Every structure is written in C-alpha cells, then in structure tokens.
Amino acid sequence: VSDFFGLRVALSSLYAQRRGLEVTGHNVANVNTEGYSRQRVGLQAAGASTVPALHARWEGAGAGVDVTGVDRLRDQFLESRALVEHSVDSRLRQSQQVMARSELVFAEPGPNGLQAELAEFWAGWGDIANQPTDLAARSQILERSKTLATSFNRTRDELGTLWGASAEQLKVTVDDVNATAARVAELNAAIERATKSDLSPNDLADQRDLLALKLAQSVGATVRPGEAGVVDVYLGGTALVRGSRAETLQVSVPDGTSVANADQKGQAVQIQWAKDGYPAMVSGGRAGGLLDGLNRVLPATRAGIDQIAKSVADVVNAQQAQGYDLGGTEGGPLFGWDTPPRTGLTVQISDPARIAAAAEPPNGGPSVDGRNALRMGDLAAKPTGPDQAYRSFIVALGVETQAINRQVDIQANITGQVDAVRDAESGVNLDEEMANMVAYQHAYSAASRLLTAVDEMLETLIRGTGVVGR
Amino acid sequence: MSTAFRITNRSINRTVMDGLQTNLGRMQRLQEQLSSGRAVSRPSDSPVSTVSAMQYRSQLRQVEQHARNAQDGLSFLGMTDQTLTGMIGDAGRVRQLVLAGLNGTASGAEREALAAEVDSLRSGLLDAANSKYLDRPLFAGTANVPTAYDRVTGAFLGNAGDETDPGATGKVERSIAPGVSVRVNVTGPEVFGTNGEDLFSVLADVSAHLRAGDTAALGADLSKLDDRLLTIQNQLAKVGARYHQVETMRDRAENDKITLTHGLSEVEDIDLPKTIVDLQLQEVAYNAALSATARVIQPSLLDFLR
Numbered sequence: 001v002s003d004f005f006g007l008r009v010a011l012s013s014l015y016a017q018r019r020g021l022e023v024t025g026h027n028v029a030n031v032n033t034e035g036y037s038r039q040r041v042g043l044q045a046a047g048a049s050t051v052p053a054l055h056a057r058w059e060g061a062g063a064g065v066d067v068t069g070v071d072r073l074r075d076q077f078l079e080s081r082a083l084v085e086h087s088v089d090s091r092l093r094q095s096q097q098v099m100a101r102s103e104l105v106f107a108e109p110g111p112n113g114l115q116a117e118l119a120e121f122w123a124g125w126g127d128i129a130n131q132p133t134d135l136a137a138r139s140q141i142l143e144r145s146k147t148l149a150t151s152f153n154r155t156r157d158e159l160g161t162l163w164g165a166s167a168e169q170l171k172v173t174v175d176d177v178n179a180t181a182a183r184v185a186e187l188n189a190a191i192e193r194a195t196k197s198d199l200s201p202n203d204l205a206d207q208r209d210l211l212a213l214k215l216a217q218s219v220g221a222t223v224r225p226g227e228a229g230v231v232d233v234y235l236g237g238t239a240l241v242r243g244s245r246a247e248t249l250q251v252s253v254p255d256g257t258s259v260a261n262a263d264q265k266g267q268a269v270q271i272q273w274a275k276d277g278y279p280a281m282v283s284g285g286r287a288g289g290l291l292d293g294l295n296r297v298l299p300a301t302r303a304g305i306d307q308i309a310k311s312v313a314d315v316v317n318a319q320q321a322q323g324y325d326l327g328g329t330e331g332g333p334l335f336g337w338d339t340p341p342r343t344g345l346t347v348q349i350s351d352p353a354r355i356a357a358a359a360e361p362p363n364g365g366p367s368v369d370g371r372n373a374l375r376m377g378d379l380a381a382k383p384t385g386p387d388q389a390y391r392s393f394i395v396a397l398g399v400e401t402q403a404i405n406r407q408v409d410i411q412a413n414i415t416g417q418v419d420a421v422r423d424a425e426s427g428v429n430l431d432e433e434m435a436n437m438v439a440y441q442h443a444y445s446a447a448s449r450l451l452t453a454v455d456e457m458l459e460t461l462i463r464g465t466g467v468v469g470r
Numbered sequence: 471m472s473t474a475f476r477i478t479n480r481s482i483n484r485t486v487m488d489g490l491q492t493n494l495g496r497m498q499r500l501q502e503q504l505s506s507g508r509a510v511s512r513p514s515d516s517p518v519s520t521v522s523a524m525q526y527r528s529q530l531r532q533v534e535q536h537a538r539n540a541q542d543g544l545s546f547l548g549m550t551d552q553t554l555t556g557m558i559g560d561a562g563r564v565r566q567l568v569l570a571g572l573n574g575t576a577s578g579a580e581r582e583a584l585a586a587e588v589d590s591l592r593s594g595l596l597d598a599a600n601s602k603y604l605d606r607p608l609f610a611g612t613a614n615v616p617t618a619y620d621r622v623t624g625a626f627l628g629n630a631g632d633e634t635d636p637g638a639t640g641k642v643e644r645s646i647a648p649g650v651s652v653r654v655n656v657t658g659p660e661v662f663g664t665n666g667e668d669l670f671s672v673l674a675d676v677s678a679h680l681r682a683g684d685t686a687a688l689g690a691d692l693s694k695l696d697d698r699l700l701t702i703q704n705q706l707a708k709v710g711a712r713y714h715q716v717e718t719m720r721d722r723a724e725n726d727k728i729t730l731t732h733g734l735s736e737v738e739d740i741d742l743p744k745t746i747v748d749l750q751l752q753e754v755a756y757n758a759a760l761s762a763t764a765r766v767i768q769p770s771l772l773d774f775l776r
Contacts, residue, residue: 099514100512100514103513108512109510109519109527109737110511115527116531119527119532120531122531123531123532126536126538127538129539129643129644130538130543130644131542131604133606358612360639363639365615367612367613367614367639368606368613369642374644374645377645378645381532381649390524391524391525394513395513395520397514398513398514398516398520399514402514416488420484424476424477424478427480427481428478430479430771434771434772
C-alpha cells in the first residue's frame with residue numbers, strides 16, 4: 001500500500017461530499033419547479049483490491065468512496081397511474097365546462113327563462129277569451145308569440161355558438177398536442193444521446209415527463225418506457241411519439257368537409273392521424289371531453305329544445321285549427337316550424353284578427369265567442385304539453401350536470417391523492433435537504449481533517465526521519 | 471392524507487392550497503347566493519328545486535290570469551245582475567198599470583195615459599236589455615251585433631244560449647280555475663222569453679189592449695207578464711249564484727297567488743339570516759385555515775441551524 005494512499009481516500013471523500021452538496025443545492029433550487037424529481041448522489045464504498053498479485057498483497061482498508069451517479073427518485077408505477085388519473089380528470093372537467101355553459105343558456109329557474117315566457121304566452125290567451133273582439137289583446141298574443149319564437153331560436157343559436165367555440169377549442173388543443181409531442185420527441189433524442197455518452201439526463205427526463213403528463217391531460221395519452229431512458233407515448237395503441245419521432249394529429253369530419261358546419265350536417269367530429277387519416281382513439285383528456293360535448297351533449301341538447309319548439313307549434317296550431325277567427329274563417333297555423341338551421345320557429349300570422357278565438361262556427365255572421373282562446377290558455381297545464389316536456393328537459397339537463405359535477409369532485413380527490421403520493425416520492429423536502437447539507441458539510445470537514453492528519457504523518461516521515469543523533 | 475407518506479414541501483403546499491381552495495369555493499358560492507338573493511341559480515344546483523320553481527312560476531302566471539278572468543266575469547255578472555234587478559222594478563210598475571187598466575171604470579183618456587206610460591216603460595226596458603259591457607251587448611250571446619234587441623221592432627238580434635246543451639252557441643264563458651270555466655252571460659231569449667212571446671212583445675200588446683180597452687185580452691196579458699217576470703227572477707237567481715261561485719273562485723285564486731309566491735320564494739330565494747350566518751362561519755373557517763397554513767409553512771430546520 002502506498003504511503004500516499006491516505007491522501008487518495010481523503011480526496012475521494014472530498015469529491016463525493018462536494019458532489020452531494022451540489023446535488024443538495026440543485027434540489028433546494030428546484031423545490032418549487034413543476035415536474036422536478038428530487039435527485040440523490042449515489043455513493044458506493046470503493047472496496048480494496050481483491051485480486052492478489054505477486055509480492056503485492058492488499059492489507060489496507062477500503063479505498064474511499066465512489067460516486068456512482070446521480071439518481072432521479074421517481075416511482076414509475078405512480079407516474080403511469082398519474083397519467084391515467086389526470087387524463088380522466090381533464091376529460092371530466094372539460095365535460096363539466098360544456099355542461100355548465102349549456103345549462104346557463106337556459107337561464108332557468110328564473111324570470112327570464114323560456115318557462116316564464118311560455119307562461120306569459122298561455123296567459124295572454126285568457127285576455128283574448130275575455131275580450132274576443134279586442135284587437136289589443138290579440139296583438140299582444142302576436143307579440144308574445146314573436147318573443148317566444150325569438151327566445152327558442154336564440155337559445156338554439158347560443159347552443160350553436162357554444163358548439164363552435166368548443167370545436168375551436170378542440171383545434172387549439174390538437175395543435176398544442178402536436179407541438180408537445182414534437183417537443184417530447186426532441187427531448188427523447190437528447191436524453192438518448194446523454195444516456196449513451198454517460199451524462200446525467202435527469203433534468204431533461206423531468207421536462208419530458210412533465211410534457212407527457214400534459215399530453216395525458218390533453219388527449220389521454222399513455223406512456224411506455226423504452227431503451228436508454230427514452231419513453232414512447234401512445235394514443236389508444238398507436239404511437240404518438242416513438243423515440244425521437246412524433247406523429248401529428250388533426251381535427252376532421254368523416255366526409256372531409258369543414259369542421260365548422262359539421263353539427264348542421266349531423267357529422268361527428270373526430271381526431272385523425274395526419275399521416276393516413278385514420279381516426280385516433282381519443283377517449284380521455286380535454287379532447288375527450290370536447291368530443292363528447294361536440295358529438296353528444298350539445299347535439300342532444302339542441303335536439304331536445306327543437307323538439308319542444310316543434311311541440312309548441314304543433315299544439316298551438318292544432319288548437320287554432322279548431323276555432324274561427326274574427327272574420328269567421330277557420331283558424332290557420334300561428335307558428336311555423338322549419339327544422340333548423342333553416343328558420344326554426346316563426347310566427348305565421350301578422351293580422352291580429354286572424355287569431356281563432358271563437359269555438360263556434362260563424363252563424364249568420366262571425367261569432368265573438370272566446371272559448372277557443374280559453375281552451376288554448378288551458379294548454380299551459382296540459383300533462384303532455386310543451387311546458388311539461390320543457391320542465392322534464394331542464395331537469396334532465398340539471399341531473400346530468402349535477403352528476404358530472406359529482407364525478408369531477410370525486411376524480412379531483414383521486415387525482416389529488418395520486419399527486420400527493422407522487423410528491424411524497426419525488427418532491428423535495430427542505431428539512432431533509434438541510435439535514436443532508438449538514439451531513440455532507442460535516443463529512444467534508446472530516447475528510448479535510450483526514451487530509452491534514454495524513455499530511456502531518458507524512459511530514460513527520462519526510463522531515464523527521466534520518467536526523468537521529470543530529 | 472396518510473402519514474405513511476414522506477412529507478415534502480410541495481405536498482404540504484398542495485394540501486394547504488387544496489384546503490384553501492375548497493374554503494374559498496364555499497365562500498364564493500355563499501357570496502353568489504347572497505348577492506343574487508337566489509338559492510338556486512342553475513338547474514344543477516338542485517334539479518328538483520328547479521322543476522318546482524318552474525312549476526310554481528308557470529302556475530302563478532295561470533292563477534294570476536284566472537283571477538283576472540274571474541274579475542272580468544264578476545263585472546259581467548254584476549252588470550247583468552244590476553240590469554235585471556232594475557228591469558224587474560220597471561216590469562212591476564207595468565203590472566200595476568195593467569191592473570189599473572183592468573179596472574173597468576177607467577176613462578178613455580185615463581187608459582191613453584196608462585198606455586203612454588207603458589210605452590215609455592217598454593222603451594226604457596228595451597234600452598236596459600241593450601245594455602253593454604265593454605261595448606258588448608250583455609244579452610246578445612256570442613253574436614257580433616251592436617245591440618241585443620232591435621230598437622224599433624224589439625226583435626232579438628243575438629244568438630240564444632241553452633243551459634242544458636253544452637254545445638249550444640251563445641255562451642260566454644270565463645276560465646276561472648284549471649279546466650273550470652263558468653258561464654257568465656244569459657241571453658235575451660233565456661231571460662226575456664223567445665221571440666214573439668218575449669217581454670217586449672207582451673208590453674206592446676199591453677199598450678195596444680189598454681188603448682183598445684180590451685180588458686179580456688189585458689187579463690191574458692197580465693198572466694203572460696207574470697210569467698216573464700218569474701223567468702227574469704229565476705235567471706236573476708242563477709246570475710246571483712254564478713256571481714257567488716266566481717267570487718269564491720277569485721278569492722281562491724288570490725289566495726293561491728299568495729301561496730304560490732311564497733312557495734316560489736321558498737324554493738328559489740335564500741334564507742337570508744341562515745346564509746349570512748353560514749357565510750360568517752365560512753369566513754371563520756377560512757381564517758382558521760389561513761392561520762394554520764401560516765403556522766405549518768413557517769417553521770423549517772433553517773430556523774434552528776446556525
């Protein structure tokens with residue numbers, strides 16, 4: 001054993017403790033960095049030589065300490081779990097947003113909702129029944145009919161606007177996914193290079209994993225670890241990112257026409273692979289929520305309100321047809337219904353005298369009877385009438401929104417717990433870092449002291465020997 | 471959170487932020503309720519309350535309209551009642567004149583005077599029978615005519631109703647409750663007798679027979695007049711009964727208005743004292759969470775190292 005070997009041992013310790021301090025410093029610096037995983041210096045006792053050689057037998061202790069690397073403390077199982085939970089969480093939140101907005105369109109319950117306008121409309125017929133010859137009461141009904149028609153059409157238009165906004169949001173999301181996927185691929189390449197040249201890719205990997213989480217939140221992507229620290233990102237079994245190569249997605253409709261008009265043509269919006277136009281399996285993430293809104297929730301809501309508008313037109317026109325107007329002719333339709341995107345609900349009568357208030361046929365001259373108007377007013381309470389249908393519709397909407405609100409709450413809890421466990425595994429604890437810092441500091445001091453001790457020993461040997469008897 | 475975990479600054483931070491967010495969310499919800507004054511502002515707040523509120527609102531509007539209809543019906547019936555009561559008085563006076571004419575001692579001049587008074591009473595009764603409610607003849611049924619009786623000939627111009635026939639024309643109805651409509655008019659023929667035998671023909675006959683001094687015919691006229699008077703009194707009784715019915719229904723509708731308004735407010739509006747107390751409790755909880763946060767986040771090993 002070399003006499004200078006003690007210096008080597010002290011030096012290895014100085015290096016190792018300094019590296020430890022550096023890593024501790026890095027951890028402290030990144031305590032608030034999103035996606036950062038705490039790092040640890042891997043230390044290993046450098047063993048003595050175990051290979052005996054001629055005339056050279058190792059008799060000393062170990063050879064100090066080796067730094068084996070800097071490890072990222074991260075649980076892969078928890079990470080994949082987080083991807084799944086975040087994907088569900090984002091999808092539910094997006095659906096919740098769509099539901100909440102479509103709910104607000106109806107302004108129920110309240111004095112400005114369609115229910116209030118329907119009630120106002122039906123009540124107006126009572127005034128006609130009281131004064132069948134009074135043109136003011138008749139004009140009032142025409143005005144209320146117009147208001148009702150406008151409200152139905154406006155509600156429908158607002159749902160259409162909501163559809164358009166959601167489609168736009170889906171496009172932005174997909175653009176964002178493409179950019180993120182490309183960045184993941186770049187980072188994969190960098191990580192591969194770093195790993196192969198034996199450099200530490202930890203911080204790149206943190207960045208990449210954060211982006212993978214974003215992909216899960218956007219489109220519900222999943223991750224599979226590959227060679228050399230690289231990960232592949234999958235979307236329903238097809239690779240979105242494989243190694244350093246990323247695919248791109250696009251928003252489209254099956255017949256290839258513009259997405260903007262898809263809802264009016266009953267076409268389902270989908271996300272496709274740009275390379276071959278095959279639909280991508282997107283069921284999670286924000287995009288999943290948006291697709292659900294675009295292809296299911298909003299069209300169904302719109303169909304529901306259309307059905308009620310049509311029912312209003314049908315029952316009112318049927319009652320009109322049973323009566324006679326001020327001129328004694330049979331009542332014509334008050335409302336017109338043309339399935340949107342055409343005109344929707346329209347008022348067909350402009351002359352107030354054309355409202356069929358009389359139930360009696362003209363007898364010698366037109367009747368001033370008001371009983372048909374009276375029956376019209378009674379339709380408000382009809383069990384199969386549009387009012388009842390509208391209330392059921394609003395309740396169904398409310399129940400569905402409430403259900404999704406609950407699901408969001410539950411999922412937020414689950415996601416929060418998974419995140420907490422991940423933080424517990426990968427997060428930086430300042431107290432712990434502080435303790436480590438003190439430990440490394442002490443070890444460093446001790447190693448310096450060792451150096452001094454060996455130094456003094458050697459000095460004694462070099463200067464103190466051979467001077468006996470001088 | 472389970473204590474089995476390693477606790478890190480980020481997980482403390484997350485827990486604390488989650489807690490504060492939940493607290494803030496509750497406060498926001500209460501503040502929204504307080505500022506809008508409404509407990510249910512969207513269907514998902516409570517689908518059941520939403521449908522109740524919608525039902526209340528719809529019913530309230532119906533009840534308001536029913537009360538209005540009833541009020542209008544009451545005016546119609548009241549006017550009919552007044553007119554008929556006045557007419558009974560006048561017809562009674564005619565009866566006295568007929569009795570005076572029947573007295574054989576009356577001279578020609580006296581009978582002429584009686585006849586003239588009968589004529590004037592007849593003309594007054596005809597005017598009364600042509601009374602209008604809101605420009606609509608009270609006794610003309612559903613016919614679109616300016617007057618119920620021709621002012622010269624006394625012929626009925628309207629259409630007659632028939633109490634026993636539900637499909638008969640000439641009925642004026644008011645809807646006073648869900649599915650309940652009450653007839654508010656009586657037509658001329660129903661109350662004054664059918665054409666040719668009606669009150670006004672009888673009076674014309676009385677006048678003619680007075681002038682002619684035909685006491686035998688006058689005797690017959692007297693019994694006809696009594697018949698007509700009896701019919702008017704019968705119809706008046708019916709009008710009175712309907713008036714009472716409509717009045718009851720109107721009062722009920724007014725009561726329902728109060729009940730429904732109360733119900734709507736119960737469902738839709740906030741309980742103000744309760745919401746304020748809840749908000750204050752929530753503020754206390756929020757402050758507690760904030761001060762706990764300050765205590766949890768502050769100490770670290772850093773405070774105790776040199």
